[in-house]
Amino acid sequence: MAPKHKSFSSKSYLFLSISLLCIFSLIIFIFSKSSQPSSLSPSSFNYQSTPNFPADSIKVFILNLPRSLNYGLLDKYWSLTSDSRLGSEVDNEIRKTLVPKSSRFPQYPESPLIKQYSAEYWIMGDLMTPENMRMGSFARRVYDVKDADVVFVPFFATLSAELQLGVKKSVFRKKVDNEDYDRQREVVDFVMNTEAWKRSGGRDHVFVLTDPVAMWHIKAEIAPAILLVVDFGGWYKLDSKASNGSSSDMVQHTQVSLLKDVIVPYTHLLPRLDISENQKRDTLLYFKGAKHRHRGGLVREKLWDILANEHRVIMEEGFPNATGKEQSIKGMRTSEFCLHPAGDTPTSCRIFDAIQSLCIPVIISDDIVLPFEGMIDYSEFSVFIAVSDALQPKWLIQHLRGYSNPQKEKFRQNMAQVQSFFVYDNGHPGGIGPVAPNGAVNNIWKKVHQKLPVIKEAIVRDRRKPPGISVPLRCHCT
Numbered sequence: 001m002a003p004k005h006k007s008f009s010s011k012s013y014l015f016l017s018i019s020l021l022c023i024f025s026l027i028i029f030i031f032s033k034s035s036q037p038s039s040l041s042p043s044s045f046n047y048q049s050t051p052n053f054p055a056d057s058i059k060v061f062i063l064n065l066p067r068s069l070n071y072g073l074l075d076k077y078w079s080l081t082s083d084s085r086l087g088s089e090v091d092n093e094i095r096k097t098l099v100p101k102s103s104r105f106p107q108y109p110e111s112p113l114i115k116q117y118s119a120e121y122w123i124m125g126d127l128m129t130p131e132n133m134r135m136g137s138f139a140r141r142v143y144d145v146k147d148a149d150v151v152f153v154p155f156f157a158t159l160s161a162e163l164q165l166g167v168k169k170s171v172f173r174k175k176v177d178n179e180d181y182d183r184q185r186e187v188v189d190f191v192m193n194t195e196a197w198k199r200s201g202g203r204d205h206v207f208v209l210t211d212p213v214a215m216w217h218i219k220a221e222i223a224p225a226i227l228l229v230v231d232f233g234g235w236y237k238l239d240s241k242a243s244n245g246s247s248s249d250m251v252q253h254t255q256v257s258l259l260k261d262v263i264v265p266y267t268h269l270l271p272r273l274d275i276s277e278n279q280k281r282d283t284l285l286y287f288k289g290a291k292h293r294h295r296g297g298l299v300r301e302k303l304w305d306i307l308a309n310e311h312r313v314i315m316e317e318g319f320p321n322a323t324g325k326e327q328s329i330k331g332m333r334t335s336e337f338c339l340h341p342a343g344d345t346p347t348s349c350r351i352f353d354a355i356q357s358l359c360i361p362v363i364i365s366d367d368i369v370l371p372f373e374g375m376i377d378y379s380e381f382s383v384f385i386a387v388s389d390a391l392q393p394k395w396l397i398q399h400l401r402g403y404s405n406p407q408k409e410k411f412r413q414n415m416a417q418v419q420s421f422f423v424y425d426n427g428h429p430g431g432i433g434p435v436a437p438n439g440a441v442n443n444i445w446k447k448v449h450q451k452l453p454v455i456k457e458a459i460v461r462d463r464r465k466p467p468g469i470s471v472p473l474r475c476h477c478t
Contacts, residue, residue: 005205006137019268020473021288021346031250032136033428034337050259050277051359052267053394054138055120055139056449057137057139057140057449058138058139058140058149058150058445058446058448058449058452059139059140059141059142059146059147059148059149059150060127060139060140060141060142060149060150060152060206061141061142061143061144061145061147061148061150061151061152061196061418062127062128062141062151062152062153063151063152063154063191063194063196063205064153064155064188064404065154065155065187065190066315067155069155069156069160069183069186069187070124070155070156070278070418070454071104071105071106071153071156073156073163074106074108074123074159075108075164076157076163076371077159077162078094078095078096078098078106079107080095080166080167081095082095082247082443083111083166084166084235085111085113085166086113086319087111087112087113087319088111088113088166090111090368091108091109091110091111094107094110096171101207103430104428104430105125105128105431106430107429107430107431108121108431109159109162109465112269112319112325112349113162114158114159114162115267115269116266116267116348116349117158117162117210117211117214117230117266118158118210118267118424119210119228119264119265119267119440119444120155120156120157120158120159120210121159121424122206122267122424122426122435122440123208123228123444124154124156124431125426125428125431125432126426126428126431126435126441127139127141127152127154127433127435127477128243128431129373129410129431129432133432134365134432134434134435134440135434135435136434136435136437136441136442137434137435137441137442137443137445138437138445138446138449139208139441139445143152145195149204149452150204150205150226150448150455151196151197151204151205151206151208152205152206153187153191153205153206153207153225154185155187155207155208155215156208156449157184157209157211157214157308158201158208158210158214159179159210160179160180160183160184160211160214161211161213161215162211163179163180164178164179164180165213167179171433172216173216174215175444181217181250184215184217184218186214186293187215188218188221188222189352191222196385200459200462201224201459201462202222202224202225203224203226203260203458203459203462204225204226204455204456205222205223205225205226206225206226206227206228206448207222207225207226207227207228208228208230208264208265209227209228209229210229210230210266211342212229212230212233212345213294219238219255219311222363223255223256225259226260226262226448226451227256227261227262227454228262228444228448229256229261229263229264230260230262230263230264230265230266230345231263231345231346231347231368232256232346232369233344233345233346233367234365235327237322244381256348258369259451259454260451260458260466262444262447262448262451263369263370263371263372263373263441263447264350264370264444265348265352265372265421265422265440266349266352267352267424267425268349268352268353268355268356269325269328269347269349269353270325270328270329270332270353270357270421271329272356272414272419272423273356273358274400275335275355275358275412275413275416278358278412279333279334279451281333281334281336281359282311282334282398283311283312283314283331283333283334283335283336284310284313284335284336284337284340284397284401285307285310285312285314285335285336285337285338285362285396285397285400286312286313286314286316286331286332286335286337286338286339286359287307287315287316287338287341288317288318288324288327288328288331288340288346288350289316289317289319289343290317290343291304291317291319292317292473298340299341299342299364299387299390299391300341300343303339303341303364303390303391303393303396306391306393306396307339307396307397311372312395313397314331314335315339316331321386328353329357332353332354332357332359333357333358333359335359336359336360336400336408337349337358337359337360337361337362337383338351338353338354338357338359338361338362339362339364340354340361340362340363340364340365341364341365341390342364342365342367342368346365346367346368347365347368347369351363351370352422355381355415355418355419355422356419357414358406358415358416360382360383360398360411360412360415361378361381361382361383362382362383362385362400362411363382363383363384363385364385364386364387365387365388366386366387370419371422371440371443371447372447373444374450375421375443375446375447376418376421379411379414380411381411381414381415381418382411383399383400383403386389386398402471420436420438420439421438421439421440421443422440423436423439423440424440424441424457426439426441443458
């Protein structure tokens, strides 16, 4: 009996061992399969995955300029002891708390004088954001210029100009002892010596020139490029002080055009008011700003005299520094309409502050061009008045009083729908992080994308021209 029992035990153990081995192999197989993320697993949607860009996204190549021409200018700005210009108090306070070591992506100035032109910073921040974090961006960064639709020139032109104006304004319009001019020259000389510029004549290059005086000395040289500007006011007006009456220094209107260039919004300085927080508005019309302006802004002084003593109208002279900002917030949030007359140029950041404050813009500027037209219908939330009508005594006030409460409420509802279009700040330090899908940066790239067929056609036309043949830079268009 003993041998029989031993034989049975061996077979049992063998069967049990094989069974355990099979079970163990099955567990390993199942575990290995479960560790592979399926197409619907959460891991496929986190920032470790490659973002899905829209099929019609624009492909952007960033030109390799030295850091000294972009983020290095911020290092230079924050290293200043102070800035004595109006509105710079907030930055002087920030300097006291800054960590001595420089950051790779320093913050942009909070001084309203400079901050209103910060588009260059936020556009650059979006492109510098790591690929796996660029969720929702309309611009797709490429690393071979041959794959690009456009070439982005990463020069903080506005900050360069403002640095010069703050440190040594007396030489700003000169070329000698002018660091801003030296930087402009460095950028243009570098760009024009690249194969990308030679191939396209610069027509597919993108420059951000939000301050009307940005790259003032070399505007004519970069005129073929795609220019991101707040308006055309600084381009087709002759500055008598600079030219001494000579038209040879004039930058011709034919160098800018809505065919190739993009109007971008100023950066708003006042915080957004949600439509759910809107309250009763006791003031009919509100304005805060400088009374005396030049060129097209001369109408402002005339309007001031007409409106200053009208009932339920507030006309305040001032600048949106620390005190002025609080006054502007209160004024715009408690007024039904906000006056927007032309200044030194046809537009200003005031209109975008009004939109964020749900204060119906009253635009009195016959030459104004506005951001994202074609994507936005400003007449759905703004009132446009001809200068000739506005300067008739009592006309403007009577016109505004003719709007019913339901009409004004509809204006505000429509305004609330487009507030996000004019927001640059993505809420991330240094601007490095995902942008709002319907924010200012994406909408700027969408407008540039709309220009591509015209740009590509112009490049092809240039290539087939016989040697020695030249054509005007641009048509005169509106």
